[in-house]
Amino acid sequence: MTDILRTHALTRTFGGLVALRDIDLAVREGTIHAVIGPNGSGKTTLFNVISGVYRPTAGRVEFLGRDTGGLPPETLADRGLGRTFQNSRLFTSMTVLESVLVVLYRRGFALRVGASARRRAHEILDFVGLSDEANAACASLPQGKRRLLEIAKVLALDPKLVLLDEPHGGLNHAETARLIATIRSMHGKGLTVLLIEHEMDVVMQLADEITVLNFGQQLAHGEPADIQHNEAVVEAYLGSAGEAAIAPPQPAATAEERLLDVRGLTVRFGDIEAVRGIDLHVAPGEIVSVLGNNGAGKSTTLKAISRLLPAGGEVSFAGTDLRQKRTEHLVGLGMALVPERRRLFGAMSVLDNLRVGAYGRPAAEIQEVMEEVLDLFPSLRRLSGLLAASLSGGEQQMLAIGRALMSRPRLLMLDEPSLGLAPMLVDQVFAKLADINSRGTAVLLVEQNARMALAASHRAYVLASGRVVAEGDARKLAEDESVKNAYLGIAA
Ligand SMILES: Nc1ncnc2c1ncn2[C@@H]1O[C@H](COP(=O)(O)OP(=O)(O)OP(=O)(O)O)[C@@H](O)[C@H]1O
Ligand SMILES: [Mg+2]
Structure with a gap:
């Protein structure tokens, strides 16, 4: 079997930071090859250099036996190298069908033969399972379908090699199964797939070979079974993952009192009622999770509570009516939010982003909490002077959580x-949540990973179509077969 892609001593630096060092990667034609490694280990940078987004600082890339020598992404795409991005980049004003057609047109496919372009676009949508959504607006697609659409757009390039950067991020159980099936059938059609993925279940189900990066260098390479038990990989990356390392929280102080009290919450987007009268509360000292499929209304609920969206119903925090408050008042009241899209200040440094989180606090206290946050996420210490925009996906997530902790919130x-x-x-992160909770902070958590969230929570609410369909003790919900099957996608 020949190698479709090779890198030779590939190196990429950013200022003083060596993001990739001497990487020799060989991807055999017709395989699914996974790249894994800690946050900031260079995975996305590797994709950026291979796909021509960045030039190598040293070394070279060979695709289909030819040196890519700094060719731009469009030229490489024409030669058969397609990729998706870690964060979705969709044209939100278009329909699903249109956004696939755009790619076909850009390839010069069919300004002449419009009908055949449409036929091809429908074929592709059918292949990834989006036929029913062909005429839906991209903006209205739930996360899981956006991922599939990204893949559809890459397939419209008719590629030989596809680079997928964390395609599974934010997907629920059923959507993950669909994604895995789609990647398998791409593979079945002879495509070679290079995949970055943190979810080891997914990697193990798909990969023929795995390359592990750590601090920009190759830590290991081999077959899945070997990598899973490789001591260096376990130590640097896997930890005890998958062995239910999450400790259940200590019992909450009291369930009677209400720190956060939400009654009859409603949110409308035009004609669509996304949240239809939700009652929810968090007692002081509680960890409460909000679960449910994509599109169930979880993030919308959190945004409405935080006044990021206009909403009907009553929301109060520690006795204060929040309806008259704006989002920026909430920190002063003792609430902090880690929002869906992180909302970092990209043009500010890591340290300054953290300082913003503690705005208005005494200097001595800021220093103390800062040390705590940097101890929790040691990589942020290393990156403290960098602009937030240049951080890797996971590093940005750490920064967003760290910034919220900086205000020492009550919730x-x-x-x-x-x-x-x-x-x-x-x-x-879950151990840290249990830790700050044991010191008195209440937590309200929206999670796709229901199994993990239930293990870490006192109570939970399950949403479906904008309503609460189940609620109660987290342990009991975790054992409730009907809830698990119908709403959480957790196999028994
Ligand atoms: N444009 C840039 N300028 C400065 N530093 C950068 C830039 N792009 C990436 N880096 C740094 O290079 C390192 C590798 O980043 P990369 O995005 O490749 O990590 P990753 O392995 O994809 O991580 P994650 O799993 O969190 O997505 C990080 O420390 C990141 O902060
Ligand atoms: Mg990345």
């Missing part, structure tokens, strides 16, 4: 804290 609200984090770090 910490998090939207998908595990998204984009390496397995070991997910364990650490």
Whole structure:
């Protein structure tokens, strides 16, 4: 079997930071090859250099036996190298069908033969399972379908090699199964796939070979079974992941009192009622999770509570009516949010982003909390002078969580804290939540990973179509077969 892609001593630096050092990667034609490694280990940078987004600082890339010698992404795409990005880049004003057609047209496919372009676009949508959504607006697609659309757009390039950067981020159980099936059938059609993925279940189900990066260098390479038990990989990346390392929280102080009290919450987007009368509360000292499929209304609920969206109903925090408050008042009241899209200040340094989180606090206290946050996420210490915009996906997630912790909130609200984090770090973040909770901070958590969230929570609410369909003790919900099957996608 020949190698479709090779890198030779590939190196890329950013200022003093060596993001990749001497990488020799060989991807055999017709295989699914996974690249894994801690946050900031250079995975996305590797994709950027291979696909021509960045030039190598040293070394070279060979695709289909030819040196790519600094060719731009469009030229490489014409030669058969397609890729998706870690953060979705969709034209939100278009329909699903249109956004695939755009790619076909750009390839010069068919300004002449419009009908055949449409036929091809429908074929591709059918292949990834988006036929029913062909005429839907991209903006209205839930996360899982956006991922599939990204893949559809790459397939429209008719590629030989596809680079997928964390395609599974933010997907629920059913969507993950669909994604895996789609990648398998791409493979079945002879495509070679190079895949970055943190979810080891997914990697193990798909990969023929795995390359592990750590601090920009190759830590290991081999077959999945070997990598899973490789001591260096376990130590640097996997931790005890998958072995239920999450400790259940200590019992909450009291369930009677209400720190956060939400009654009859409603949110409309035009004609669509995304949240239809939700009652929810968090007692002081509680960890409460909000679960449910994509599109169930979880993030919308959190945004409405945080006044990021106009909403009907009543929301109060520690006795204060929040309806008259703006988002920026909430920190002063003791609420902090880690929002869905992180909302970092990209043009500010890591340290300054953290300082913003503690705005208005005494200097001595800021220093103390800063040390705590930097101890929790040691990589942020290393990156403290960098602009937030240049951080890797997982590093940005750490910064967003760190910034929220900086205000020492009474209630910490998090939207998908595990998204984009390496397995070991997910364990650490959940351990940290239990830790700050034991010191008195209440937590309201939105999570796709229901199993993990239930293990880490006192109570939970399950949403479907904008309503609460189940609620109660987290342990009991975790054992409730009907809830698990219908709403959480957790196999028994
Ligand atoms: N344009 C840039 N300028 C400065 N530093 C950068 C730039 N791009 C990436 N880096 C740094 O290079 C390192 C590698 O980043 P990269 O995005 O490749 O990591 P990753 O392995 O994809 O991580 P993650 O799993 O978190 O997505 C990080 O420390 C990051 O901060
Ligand atoms: Mg990345």
